[in-house]
Amino acid sequence: MQGRLLIYVLGLLIMMGANAQKITVKGGFIEDSLKIGEDIHYWVSAEYPDHLELIFPDTTYNFSPFEFSGKEYFPSIIKTDRAFDSAVYTLQSYEIDPIQSLSIPVFILKPTGDSTRIDAGLDSIFFKQLLEVVTDTTSLKTNLAYQNVPTQFNFPLLWIILGVLMVLTLATYLIFGKKIRKTIRLRKLKKDFIAFSEHLTMDIRSLKEAPNQKIAEHALTEWKNFLERLEQRPFSKLTTKEIMALEYTGELNGTLKNIDRCVYGGRSSDELYKDFQAIEDFTQHRYSVITDQIKNS
Structure with missing residues (x-):
């Protein structure tokens, strides 16, 4: 590549005119087309009196x-008081304009420190597209057949959601845990008390009609079991x-002594149902006391 460029530039220099005082600057693209990001080459040659000082642009020049x-x-080549200089620039373009032009100048330095700019002729190069341009009349092939695309479960998102739910649950428990526990216990006690009251009412009705040892024992056991849950004490294992x-x-x-005589001594009394009514009143009072304590704790 370098040898061909040298032959090309030397041929241009030899073809230049022989005017002794004339300064001639020429330049142009070696290639006729370019692609995005591909190296292209631009040559510049100058013929001028050998007593002048001439410089070519360097990397600081704007090659836009x-x-x-x-x-x-x-x-440089010196021939009969004439100097011949030349350079080849390697450039790249990332523009997509169909035609892109450039003129690279040279500069004559003066003893005063100033310089004179002399431009080479403007030259153009064509942009070569990599893809064929799609026109408005180009028809698209339509495929309406269903394509089964496998889905992938988003496990990272699942762990994030579970983590957020755990944090919210823990925060809710720490903030409202005591209130929630109280509400749950009050509801359970209420449910147990209603069931106990219904059973005891049925037992009292049966004892009022006919005192019975088994019914009295059943009612006493039910009362101790409920009181154990209410008071959180082992009433079912306690003696009178x-x-x-x-x-x-x-x-x-x-009251309890009368019930014991019936349950353990087998001595029934027509007034036994009244003892269980007293049990019922006592239990109602203790239920109110305990639930108030829970609400106010």
Whole structure:
């Protein structure tokens, strides 16, 4: 490549005119077309009196619309007080204009420090498209057949959602946990109390009609089990004496003894149902006391 460029430039220099004082600058593209980002070459030659000082542009020059990539300078040739200089620039373009033009100048330096710019002739090069231009009349092939595209589950998004839910759940529990626990316990106690009251009412009705040891034992067991859940004490395992030792059961002293005579002694009384009515009143009072304590805790 370098040899061909040298022969090309030397041929242009030899063909220049012989006017002794005339300054002649010529230039142009070696290629006739370009592609985006591809190296192209622009030659510049100058013929001038050998007593003048002439310089070619360097990397600081604005080669727009092209970008500088490299420069090859050929040694000066002196012939009968005439100097012949030449250089080849390697450029690149990233523009898509159909025609792109450029003129690279040279500069004559004066003793005063100023310089005179002399432009080479403007030359153009054609942009070569890599893809064929699609016209408005080009028809598109339509395919309406269903294409089954496999889906991939988004596991990272799932872990993010689960993490957020766990944080929200933990925050809710820390902020409202105590209130939630109280609400749950109150609802459970209410449900248990309603069921206990219905069963006890049926047992009292049966005992009022005819005192029965088994019914009395069943009602006593049901009462102890409910009171155990209400008071959170092991009432089902306590004896009558142990129950009466509690600070709030004094009113049940005679009541529990009458029930024990029937359940464990087999001695029934027509007034036995009244003892269970007293149990019912006591339990209603304790339910109100405990639920108020839970609400106000």
